[in-house]
Structures are given as C-alpha cells and as structure tokens.
Amino acid sequence: MSFDNVYEALTGDGDARWAFGTGFTDPLAGVETAVPPGVDRADLTAYCLMLGDDALVMSHRLQEWCTNAPDLEEEVALANIALDLLGQARLLYARAGHADGTGRGEDHYAFFRGEEEFAGVRLVETPRGDFGDLIAKLLVFSTWRLALLQRLIPSRDPVLAAIAAKGVKEVAYHRDHAARWTVRLGDGTDESHRRMQAGLDRIWPLVAELFTPHEAEVRSARSGVGADPADLRAEFDAVLDQVLTAATLRRPDVPPDPGGRRGLHTGALGLLLAELQSVARAHPEATW
C-alpha cells in the first residue's frame, strides 16, 4: 500500500495506527467467553487476578531495566521477557473480566485498583536492586511460574488452559536465561559470586510465600481449574538445586517472611503502582 504523504499514511486506515486515543482491542477479542458450568466465577476471577498481578508487576520491574542493563543484548532480552509477561497479564485480566461477569477490560484491573486489591506475591514487588538481585528474582519467579503454568494446561477453564499453554513456551526461555546467568555469575569472579549470592539471600525470605496457598487457590485446585501452589515446591527445589550446584552457590538459610496473597504488600508496591497508574488516573476518560 502506498501513500502520497506521511499524514495520509498515518490516517489512511482510520485511527488504527495511532498509539493514543484508539482503544486497544480486547486481547481476547473473539475468544469464547463463556465460563464452563460448575466453575465458580468468583474463584476463577480471583485466580486470574493473582496470576495476572504477578505477571504485571514482574513485567514492570523488568521494564525498569530498559536503558539500565549491562549490555544491549541483555536489555533486549529483559524487554522481551517483560513483554511476554505483560501479554500474559493482559490475557489473564481479560479472562477475569469475563469470569466476574462485568466485562471490565484490562485497564480497570491494571490502572484502577488500589494496592490492597492487588493479589500478587511480594517477591515481584521488591525494588530493582542490582543485576544479582534481578537474576535471583527472575530465576525464582520463572522456575515457580513455569511449574505452575505447566499444571494449568489441563485446566477445566479452556481459556486459562490456552493462556497457560502459550505461557509455558515463553517462560521456559525465561528460566533458561536466568539459570545461565546464575551459573555465569555464581561460577564467575569473586565479586560476581558475592553479588549473586547476596541477591539470593535478599530475596529468599519471600520464597516461602510462593508455596503458601490462598483459599481461592485451594478451591480452584480442587475444582480442576487451578493448581495448589504447595504442590510446586518439590519441582522448584529440584531445579534450584541443579542451578545452585552448577553455580557454586548455596541455598540461603534464612527464616521465611510469611505472607500469602492477602493484599498485604511491601512498601515498594505502592510506589510502583503510583508510577504505573499515574497517566491512566490523570486521564480517566482516555482510551489507549
């Protein structure tokens, strides 16, 4: 298709090429939106929001590395991982809007909920830290999420099952990336070893929470929609042992900081959301 001038090229198709003011299409546009009989709508909503919040907040923390990564290839890698997780969050929020019957879109869940309504784990909120902190967090997060998504492929909710089947392919790459960096840094110089170990030590108190079930997760697991996070621990431990051994790092021996998706967050989430939500809240009538 050719255009005589730039303005025509931008507007010739209607507004579809403008980034602002067009309204993104529902990422699940045209996907069957019915909730299967026997599936509890409130639990499915809560479950999709938990997984969506984990992905959105983790994605935001990864996006903070844009222009701050140690090299260009790593910057591209982190942006790609952030984009995959943002896509997962969008699909999960769209599914939550079907499940709760409101038809609310992704913007409502991402931009117009308060900190206490976010049901993500605290691990993803923790401040950016240094590159050792980042890799420790990405290793823990992607190992846990891959084990979780893989168990959701046979979910009784077909949309959640399809989101999980896509996500498994993506997160398997994320986990390999984090694991290779962990080995390179852990089995690298004295300084890289020290900082990789310090990153693990700092994040480790928040690991136990990943395997602490919320009631909605337990009920979702029983009804065949979700997975009980407690069942993921053995696989997580086996992968972490393999990586830490190859990296000459030790598993931190620190007491857990108990928690569990109850809307109680670290102070870091409020600051993160203030930035993430500021533009949407300043222009609440805008479409994106």
Add this chain to the structure above:
Amino acid sequence: MVTAVTDARAVAETVTDPELPILTLADLGVLRDVAEEDGRVVVAITPTYSGCPAMDAMRADLVRALRAAGHDEVEVRTVLHPPWSTDWISAEGRRKLADAGISPPGAAPRRARGPIPLALGPTVRTVRCPRCGSADTEETSAFGPTACRALHRCRACLEPFEHVKEI
C-alpha cells in the same frame, strides 16, 4: 457462498505480517481459518507470543484488505488454542525468511510429560548462516528485536544474523 469464502481466503492469504512484511500471515501460520457465518467473513488468527504487539495491526490489515475486495462484513477472532508453533511456518515462509537473511527455525521442541528440563548450557542447534551458508554459527542471545527472533553470529564470515527461534 463457497466462491465468496474462497475469494475471502485468497485475499486474507495476501495480508503480510506487520513485523516481518516479507511473510504473509498465512506463511507464518498465524492465519488459522477463513469462514463464512450469516453472510459475514470470519477470520481466525492466533498470536505468536502472548505479548505480540502486532495483533491489532494484523486485525486492521485483514479488515482493510477484505473490505477493499468487497467483503463488507468482516469479523476477526483470536484463537489461543492450540498455541502457535514455529512448525506452522510454511515451506514458502521458510524460503522467504532465508532470502531475507533471517535463518528459519528448526523443528520445535517436543516436550515429554513431566517437568520441562532445564538447559544450562548454550543452545546448540544446527543453524546455517543465511549469508555464507556455514554451519559454524553460535547463538549470542535467545532474545532479539521481536519476540520470535534470536541473535546469532557466524564464525566463518563473522556476520551477525537473526534466527527465528523454535517454540
């Protein structure tokens, strides 16, 4: 109406990918179905990755192309299942990729049941340099300029190139 569907399919198959315009959506395996329902053309597409930012552009391009061909009522639906695989890139698509200097994907990984094995070492694939044809290449990053591409380097001619990574 059979002829209308046949025509609509032929039109939809000419629409190109916004990020890899050398390929059509059909070459890429993103175009899943073209059908007729109650006098409307219904096109089904699937995202390559969850975060694929090009889906809106694909929908707009499909609607525009079909309307221009006289199909006034067009609906584009998203299908998520089964998830897209690089195995769906057609032989023609692979040839076009190679011609454009992008190494086409090998066979997608077949996952056995049970936990997905960790890959701690560098990914070893037989990837031929699309410029000089040498198989002496290495992956420099599994993540590239779009979600579906990895960065590679040829040890023979020393040129960097992109590879569509297997999923």
